[in-house]
Amino acid sequence: MTDPNPAGGTPPAGDPSANPQTSSAETDWQAEAEKWKALSRKNEDAAKANKSAAEELAQIKLSQLTDQQRAEKAAQDAVNEANAAKAELARYRVAATKGVPVELLTGVDEATLTAQADALLAFMGQQTTPPVPDLGQGNRGGTPPQDPNAWLRRMAGR
Known part of the structure; x- marks a missing residue:
């Protein structure tokens, strides 16, 4: 490393090494961060260029396929899509x-899905039948609501 002030004495006023608060390690980290940011931007640009080239290559290969x-x-794509739909329906x-x-079931066939569901229910300590909703919730009868007009007439003394 070279001496920033070869003549000795106190360094010039604008010299960053003159400030005891700033260390060379801090400026080294800042320079390192800037270097990595620049490399990251360069890699992003290269990835964007490669993506368009890959899409173009895929279209060329598709155009070279026979009927x-x-x-x-x-047909293979349709079969794959149908199998995925069947698996989702089974789930x-x-x-x-x-x-x-349904989010907890990951199998693809009904036997696997049923085994997963039974294991989940055993883990949770619940019965194997789905819960029955209480249909009696809400207004269970009683006095019907009063007519607001009748209340106003009573208040007016009529």
């Missing part, structure tokens, strides 16, 4: 039957 290959790919059926939250 037979496109039909096979579309909702088991959740409704067992009375457990």
Whole structure:
């Protein structure tokens, strides 16, 4: 390391090393942070350029497929989508039957989902039937509400 003031004595007034509050380690960290920010921005720009190139390559590959290959790919996509829909339907059926939250079921077939639901119910210590709502809540009868006009007439003395 070189001496900032080779003549000796006190350093110049504008010199950052003259301030005892600022250390060289602090300025080194600031410079390091700026360097990493610049590298991050550079990598983000490269990723954006690579994304557009990847999309373009995918379109080129798709355009080079034969009609037979496109039909096979579309059929496979449809089969995958149908299987996903069946799995989701099974999740909702088991959740409704067992009375457990659908978000907690992760299986793909009904046997696995049922086993998961039973394990959840055993863990929670509940019965295996869903809870029955109390349909008797709310107004259970009694005196009907008074007519506001009749109340006003009584108050007016009529």
